[in-house]
Amino acid sequence: MENKKLSRYVDELAARVNGVVEESLGVLVLKVQAPYIIEVLRGAKEFPFVPCDFLHDLCGVDCGDHFEVVYQLSSLHGPQLLRVKAIVDRENPVIDSATPVWGGANYLEREAYDMFGIKFKGHPNLKRIYMWDDFEGYPLRKDYVTEPIEVRNIVRTRIEGE
Amino acid sequence: MSIDKTQELVLNMGPQHPSMHGLFRMVVHLEGETVTHIDPKLGYLHRGMEKLAESRTYSQFIPYTDRLDYLASPHNNWAYVQAVEKLMGVEIPERAEYLRIIFGELARIASHQVCIASTALDMAGWSAWSYAFRDRERICDMYEMTAGSRLTVNIMRIGGMSAEPPEEFWPALQSFLDDTPEMLEEYYGIFFGNEIAMGRLKNVGILTKEMAENLSITGPVLRASGVDFDVRKAEPYSIYDRFDFKVPVRTGCDSYDRTIIRMDEIVESIKIIKQAVRDIPGGPIMAKVPKVIKPPVGEVYHRVENPKGELGFYIVSDGTTKPSRLRIRPATFINLQMLPIVAKGWKIQDVVAIFATLDAVLGEVDK
Numbered sequence: 242m243e244n245k246k247l248s249r250y251v252d253e254l255a256a257r258v259n260g261v262v263e264e265s266l267g268v269l270v271l272k273v274q275a276p277y278i279i280e281v282l283r284g285a286k287e288f289p290f291v292p293c294d295f296l297h298d299l300c301g302v303d304c305g306d307h308f309e310v311v312y313q314l315s316s317l318h319g320p321q322l323l324r325v326k327a328i329v330d331r332e333n334p335v336i337d338s339a340t341p342v343w344g345g346a347n348y349l350e351r352e353a354y355d356m357f358g359i360k361f362k363g364h365p366n367l368k369r370i371y372m373w374d375d376f377e378g379y380p381l382r383k384d385y386v387t388e389p390i391e392v393r394n395i396v397r398t399r400i401e402g403e
Numbered sequence: 404m405s406i407d408k409t410q411e412l413v414l415n416m417g418p419q420h421p422s423m424h425g426l427f428r429m430v431v432h433l434e435g436e437t438v439t440h441i442d443p444k445l446g447y448l449h450r451g452m453e454k455l456a457e458s459r460t461y462s463q464f465i466p467y468t469d470r471l472d473y474l475a476s477p478h479n480n481w482a483y484v485q486a487v488e489k490l491m492g493v494e495i496p497e498r499a500e501y502l503r504i505i506f507g508e509l510a511r512i513a514s515h516q517v518c519i520a521s522t523a524l525d526m527a528g529w530s531a532w533s534y535a536f537r538d539r540e541r542i543c544d545m546y547e548m549t550a551g552s553r554l555t556v557n558i559m560r561i562g563g564m565s566a567e568p569p570e571e572f573w574p575a576l577q578s579f580l581d582d583t584p585e586m587l588e589e590y591y592g593i594f595f596g597n598e599i600a601m602g603r604l605k606n607v608g609i610l611t612k613e614m615a616e617n618l619s620i621t622g623p624v625l626r627a628s629g630v631d632f633d634v635r636k637a638e639p640y641s642i643y644d645r646f647d648f649k650v651p652v653r654t655g656c657d658s659y660d661r662t663i664i665r666m667d668e669i670v671e672s673i674k675i676i677k678q679a680v681r682d683i684p685g686g687p688i689m690a691k692v693p694k695v696i697k698p699p700v701g702e703v704y705h706r707v708e709n710p711k712g713e714l715g716f717y718i719v720s721d722g723t724t725k726p727s728r729l730r731i732r733p734a735t736f737i738n739l740q741m742l743p744i745v746a747k748g749w750k751i752q753d754v755v756a757i758f759a760t761l762d763a764v765l766g767e768v769d770k
Contacts, residue, residue: 345619371446
C-alpha cells in the first residue's frame with residue numbers, strides 16, 4: 242500500500258525531471274542526470290503522506306564511463322525507502338551540493354569528494370576529509386593506481402607552516 | 404567604552420588525548436574558555452576499508468568488518484553478512500537467527516557499558532569506569548568461549564554462524580542476565596547518582612529534534628532528542644518482529660539523556676536476550692551456501708541498528724566473486740557532524756562531555 246503510493250509519486254517526479262524508475266530488491270531507484278538533483282531531493286522530501294525526508298546515506302560509485310552519486314533516502318516517520326542516483330560526468334564531475342536541503346550531507350559530500358573527486362557546487366567547506374590535503378589522486382576511482390611500496394616508504398616532507 | 408576581549412586561542416586536542424576515544428583530533432578555537440569554533444580533523448585511523456573490499460572476496464571481507472566498530476563487532480558482521488544474504492537470497496536456519504540476536508544484543512550491552520564507563524572517566528570518575536568494565540569482561544568471556552577472541556569476534560558467516568556456543572556458555576549467560584539488575588543499580592548509584600557528574604551533563608549540549616533530523620543523526624543520540632525511531636521496529640530485520648521490547652525515548656536533548664538512554668537500552672536488550680534464550684530451537688547453524696560466494700548482478704542496501712546508530716552496507720555486485728563497490732555507512736561518522744554545531748558557545752570542559760556522549764569509535768569514524 243505504502244509502496245504503491247510512493248511509486249506513484251516517484252513516477253510523477255521522474256516524469257518531471259526525465260528520470261528513469263527501476264526497482265531493486267523491493268526498493269525504488271530513481272536515476273536522474275546531475276543538474277536535476279536538487280529538484281529531485283526537494284521533491285522527494287515533500288512527497289505528501291510518504292515523505293522521504295531523511296538523508297540516510299550519500300556515496301559515490303565509479304561506473305566506468307561515468308560516476309554516480311547515490312542518495313539513500315528514508316523517513317523517521319514511516320517505512321518508505323528511496324534510492325536516488327545522479328549521473329555525473331567523468332571528465333567534469335560537478336554536481337550541486339545537497340547541504341542546503343540536509344545539513345547532514347556535509348561530511349558525506351566531503352568524503353565523496355575525497356574518494357572520487359566529485360565537486361559539490363555550493364558546499365560550505367569542500368576539503369579532503371580522510372586523506373591529507375596535498376594527497377594526489379582519488380583512491381576509490383577504478384583507474385587509481387596504488388603506489389608501489391618503494392614510493393610509499395619515502396617520508397613525506399613537511400610543508401612550511403603546516 | 405571598549406570591551407576588553409581576550410585573544411583567540413587555538414587549542415589542538417588529540418590525536419593522543421585521554422578523552423578523544425582513539426585517534427580523533429580537533430582544533431578548538433577559544434575565547435577565554437568559551438568555544439567559538441571547532442574543526443574536527445579525521446583520518447588518523449583511515450585504513451581504506453572500502454578500497455580493500457574491492458580486492459577481496461565476499462567471505463574474506465568479514466574479518467575486516469570487525470575492525471569497524473570494534474566495541475560491538477558482532478553487529479558489524481551482522482550488517483555485512485545480511486546484506487550479502489539479501490543480495491543472494493539466502494535463507495538462514497532458525498537457530499542461527501536466534502544466536503545472532505543473542506550475540507548482537509550482548510554486543511549492544513557491552514558497547515553501552517563502555518560508553519557509560521568512558522563518559523564517567525571523562526567526567527573524572529575513575530571508580531564508575533571500573534565497575535562497568537568489570538561487568539563487560541563477562542561478555543568478553545562469553546565471546547571467548549564461543550569464538551576464541553574477545554574483541555574482534557568474527558562470529559558470523561554468510562549463511563549462518565561460525566560456531567555453536569559451548570555447554571558452559573548457557574549457564575554463564577544465565578548468571579549474567581540474573582546479575583544485571585544489580586549491575587545497573589550500581590551504575591545508577593555510582594555515576595548517575597553523582598552530583599558533580601550530573602552537573603556536568605545536565606542541560607549541556609542541546610541537540611534539538613529538528614537539528615538531529617537535519618543532520619542525519621541516528622541511534623541513541625537521535626532517540627535522546629525525542630525521536631521515536633529504531634530500525635529494529637521500523638524495518639525489522641532478522642527476527643526482531645518476534646520479540647516484545649520497547650524503544651526507549653527521552654526528550655531532554657542534553658548530554659545527560661544521551662548517556663542515560665543507554666541504560667534504558669540495556670534493560671530492553673536483557674529482555675530480548677531472555678526471550679531468545681527461552682525460544683531458541685535446535686538444529687543446524689549454517690545454511691547450505693555455495694563454496695564460492697558469487698552473488699548475482701545487482702545492488703543492495705541493508706541497514707541495522709548498531710549500538711551507536713544505524714550501520715548500513717551498500718553493495719554493488721557485478722556478478723564476480725569480489726564486490727564492485729562496497730560502501731559502509733558508519734553511524735558515528737555522521738553523528739559526529741553535530742559536534743561543531745552543538746558545542747559552539749559552551750566551555751572547553753563541556754566539549755569533552757558532548758563528545759563523550761556521542762560514543763564515537765574511531766575505527767568506525769575513520770573506516
